[in-house]
Amino acid sequence: xxxxxxxxxxxxxxxxxxxxxxxxxxxxxxxxxxxxxxxxxxxxxxxxxxxxxxxxxxxxxxxxxxxxxxxxxxxxxxxxxxxxxxxxxxxxxxxxxxxxxxxxxxxxxxxxxxxxxxxxxxxxxxxxxxxxxxxxxxxxxxxxxxxxxxxxxxxxxxxxxxxxxxxxxxxxxxxxxxxxxxxxxxxxxxxxxxxxxxxxxxxxxxxxxxxxxxxxxxxxxxxxxxxxxxxxxxxxxxxxxxxxxxxxxxxxxxxxxxxxxxxxxxxxxxxxxxxxxxxxxxxxxxxxxxxxxxxxxxxxxxxxxxxxxxxxxxxxxxxxxxxxxxxxxxxxxxxxxxxxxxxxxxxxxxxxxxxxxxxxxxxxxxxxxxxxxxxxxxxxxxxxxxxxxxxxxxxxxxxxxxxxxxxxxxxxxxxxxxxxxxxxxx
Ligand SMILES: Nc1nc2c(ncn2[C@@H]2O[C@H](COP(=O)(O)OP(=O)(O)OP(=O)(O)O)[C@@H](O)[C@H]2O)c(=O)[nH]1
Ligand SMILES: [Mg+2]
Numbered sequence: 001x002x003x004x005x006x007x008x009x010x011x012x013x014x015x016x017x018x019x020x021x022x023x024x025x026x027x028x029x030x031x032x033x034x035x036x037x038x039x040x041x042x043x044x045x046x047x048x049x050x051x052x053x054x055x056x057x058x059x060x061x062x063x064x065x066x067x068x069x070x071x072x073x074x075x076x077x078x079x080x081x082x083x084x085x086x087x088x089x090x091x092x093x094x095x096x097x098x099x100x101x102x103x104x105x106x107x108x109x110x111x112x113x114x115x116x117x118x119x120x121x122x123x124x125x126x127x128x129x130x131x132x133x134x135x136x137x138x139x140x141x142x143x144x145x146x147x148x149x150x151x152x153x154x155x156x157x158x159x160x161x162x163x164x165x166x167x168x169x170x171x172x173x174x175x176x177x178x179x180x181x182x183x184x185x186x187x188x189x190x191x192x193x194x195x196x197x198x199x200x201x202x203x204x205x206x207x208x209x210x211x212x213x214x215x216x217x218x219x220x221x222x223x224x225x226x227x228x229x230x231x232x233x234x235x236x237x238x239x240x241x242x243x244x245x246x247x248x249x250x251x252x253x254x255x256x257x258x259x260x261x262x263x264x265x266x267x268x269x270x271x272x273x274x275x276x277x278x279x280x281x282x283x284x285x286x287x288x289x290x291x292x293x294x295x296x297x298x299x300x301x302x303x304x305x306x307x308x309x310x311x312x313x314x315x316x317x318x319x320x321x322x323x324x325x326x327x328x329x330x331x332x333x334x335x336x337x338x339x340x341x342x343x344x345x346x347x348x349x350x351x352x353x354x355x356x357x358x359x360x361x362x363x364x365x366x367x368x369x370x371x372x373x374x375x376x377x378x379x380x381x382x383x384x385x386x387x388x389x390x391x392x393x394x395x396x397x398x399x400x401x402x403x404x405x406x407x408x409x410x411x412x413x414x415x416x417x418x419x420x421x422x423x424x425x426x
Contacts (some may be wrong), residue, residue, distance in 0.1 A: 002050070002051045003029070003048060003049075003050055004018070004022065004026070004048070004049045004050075004051060005046055005047070005048050005049075006018040006021070006046070006047050006049065007034070007044055007045065007046045007047075008044075008045055008047075009037075009042040009043055009044065009045070010043065010045060011031050011045045011047060011157070013045075014031075014045050014046065014047045015047055018047060018049050022049065022051055026049035026050065026051050027049065027050040027051070029048040029049065029050050030047070030048040031045065031046075031047050031048075032045065032046045032047075032048075033045055033156065034046050036154060037154050043154075155180055155184075156184075156192070158192050158193075158194070158195055158198050159180065159183070159184070159198060159202075160195075161195045161198070161199060162183075162195075162198060162199050162202040162418075163176070163180065165417075165418050166179070166202075166379060166417070166418075167379075168377065168379075169377040169378055169379030169380075169382070169417050169418075170348060170349060170377035170378070170379040170380040170383075171349070171379025171380070171382055171383050171417075172349045172379075172380075172383040172387070175382075175383045175386055175387070176379075179202075179205065179206070179209065182205060183201065183202050183205050186205065187201050199418070202418075203414055203418060206382065206410075206414045206417065206418075207410040207411065207414050208410075209382075209386055210382055210385050210386060210392070210410045210413055210414070211385050211386075211389055211390065211391040211392065212391050212392055212393075212408050212409060212410050212413075213365075213366045213391035213392065213393045213408065214407075214408075214409075215393070215394075215407045217251070217253070217255070218255070218304050218305065223303065223304060223305070223306060223335055224304065224305050224306070224338070225297065225305075225306045225308070225335045225336065225337045225338065226243070226305070226306070226307055226308065226337070226338045226340055227262075227308035227310060227324075227328075227337050227338070227339050227340065228240055228307070228308065228309060228310060228340050228342050228368070229310050229313075229321075229324060229339060229340070229341055229342065229359055229362055230310075230312065230341055230342035230343055230355070230359065231312055231313065231314060231343070231344075231355055232312030232313065232314060233312060234312065234342050234343060234344045234370055234371075235342060235344070235370035235371065235396050236309055236310065236312060236342050237269065237272050237273055237276075237309050238370075238396070238399065238401060239342060239368060239370060239394070239396050239405070240259065240273065240276075240307045240308075240309045241273070241276040241280075241401045241402070242396065242401050242402045242403075242404065242405040243305075243307055243394070243405065244257045244259060244276065244277075244280055244282055244305075244307055245280060245401060245402030246402055246405060247304070247305045248280060248282065248305075249280075249402075250402060255303075255304035255305050256302060256303045256304050256305070257280075257282050257303055257304070257305045257306075257307065258282060258283040258284070258285070258299075258300030258302075258303035258305070258306045258307070259273055259276075259277050259282055259283070259284040259285070259306075259307050259308075259309065260284070260285045260286075260287060260293075260296045260297070260300070260306060260307070260308040260309070261273050261284065261285070261286045261287065261308075261309050262287050262293075262308060262309065262310040262311060262323075262324060262327060269309075269311065270286055273309050276401070283299070283300055283302075283303065285299050285300060287327065290323075290326040290327045290329070290330035291330055293327040293328075293330050293331055294330060294331055294332045294333055297331065297333045297335055298333060306335070308337070310324050311323075311324075316358065318358075321358065321359060321361065321362065324362060325361060325362055328362065328363075338365045338366065339362050339363055339364050339365050339366075340364075340365065340366050340367070340368050340393060340394075341355075341356065341359050341362075341364045341366075341367050341368070341390075342368045342369075342370060343355055343356075343367065343368070343369055343370070343384075344369070344370050344371045344374075345369045345370065345371055345372050345374075345375045345378065345380065345381050345395075346371050346374050346375040347380070348380055349379070349380040349383045349384060352380055352381075352383075352384045353384060353387070356384060356388055356390075364388075364390055365390070366390060366391050366392065366393035367384065367385060367388075367390050367391070367392045367393065368392070368393055368394045368395070368396070369381050369392065369394075369395050369396070370395075370396035371396065372395050372396065372397045372406075372416065372421050373397050373398045373404075373421065373423070375421070376420065376421075377417075378413060378416040378417040378421070379417055381413060381417075382413065382414075382417055391408075392408040392413070393407075393408050394406065394407060394408055395408055395412070395413075397421070397423070397426055398423075406426055412426075
């Protein structure tokens with residue numbers, strides 16, 4: 001077999017040259033990045049093609065010096081992987097590339113080799129097909145070089161899949177670029193060889209980047225006081241009910257839970273929580289003016305957990321946010337109130353950021369995201385936590401009380417981000 005080398009500014013340019021010179025008969029053995037693309041310089045890629053015996057097209061006039069004589073080719077590379085025609089055809093199918101630079105040089109597929117009925121040969125064919133599938137993925141990614149997004153860092157083709165997934169998830173672009181850079185810098189070279197290991201490594205990096213507050217239970221004698229704040233209709237009251245049920249019935253230890261309602265503007269809001277309190281037989285206090293906040297907390301002194309529901313306020317409604325602030329300021333008890341900002345996962349990162357900024361005067365401690373069941377992308381959640389460095393404490397994944405609540409974990413979020421929300425994995 002003759003081993004030939006072709007170079008180009010992109011792998012597909014090199015492949016095109018090979019196609020012009022040797023037609024369909026060549027077998028793609030290896031693709032290499034020889035020089036990275038930089039500001040003032042094009043990238044340089046080399047593809048290595050194997051051609052059986054004298055089987056070269058007449059258009060191939062100048063026989064190149066076999067590469068095997070120039071330098072050694074890895075033994076494993078000798079295993080023939082792909083016929084160029086077949087490759088190009090499959091790429092077009094898989095990647096749906098229009099204006100495929102190879103397509104114009106393509107001839108109909110040739111299945112010249114009759115399949116032997118010998119079991120041993122069948123086995124070999126199956127093994128070839130497996131290798132082929134792997135290589136199709138590599139070649140599919142070659143087109144990445146031509147479609148790759150305009151980013152600060154050059155994203156290699158092996159990263160195409162994770163880039164697409166993260167981009168589609170709604171992650172902020174600057175964060176994505178930053179993460180790509182980190183991943184590129186840290187990833188051991190060996191792991192870049194296939195997209196599965198690249199994805200696994202990227203997953204690990206993402207997990208490390210997202211701040212999470214693990215659920216902790218109150219130590220004996222102490223109390224946990226949590227206040228849920230956030231825009232209207234995001235699921236604060238429903239989440240208070242879920243948390244109340246969790247702490248009072250669903251954990252190993254049954255805690256005493258008390259509720260406080262700050263949302264006294266609307267009769268319906270008080271009634272909603274009153275109903276849950278009645279069902280779960282929990283103490284409940286209402287607060288109209290800030291000085292009553294301390295007395296409400298004092299009345300629930302016997303509780304391990306005090307959960308405070310607040311009026312939903314538009315992020316632009318400074319008046320309502322101010323009222324909540326006054327209550328927090330008026331707290332003269334020894335209890336520290338953990339302020340949880342509740343936001344729906346169904347809004348884009350920029351809107352989450354505006355919401356966060358508007359509520360930040362309350363001193364946000366943790367983030368809770370609701371309605372995970374109503375969205376497809378989770379990169380916005382990642383980006384907000386990554387940007388604000390505020391840990392996520394809980395997720396709400398549906399309307400059902402109490403079951404649709406998930407304690408935050410980076411594994412869960414990153415799984416949702418890369419593979420979508422799956423109720424069976426809750
Ligand atoms: N699909 C889905 N719906 C949810 C989720 N959490 C809450 N909801 C629904 O969202 C609606 C509003 O929920 P509430 O708990 O009343 O929201 P709120 O933030 O207290 O609303 P205001 O008090 O008006 O600000 C209800 O119909 C809930 O059932 C969730 O995780 N997924
Ligand atoms: Mg409410």
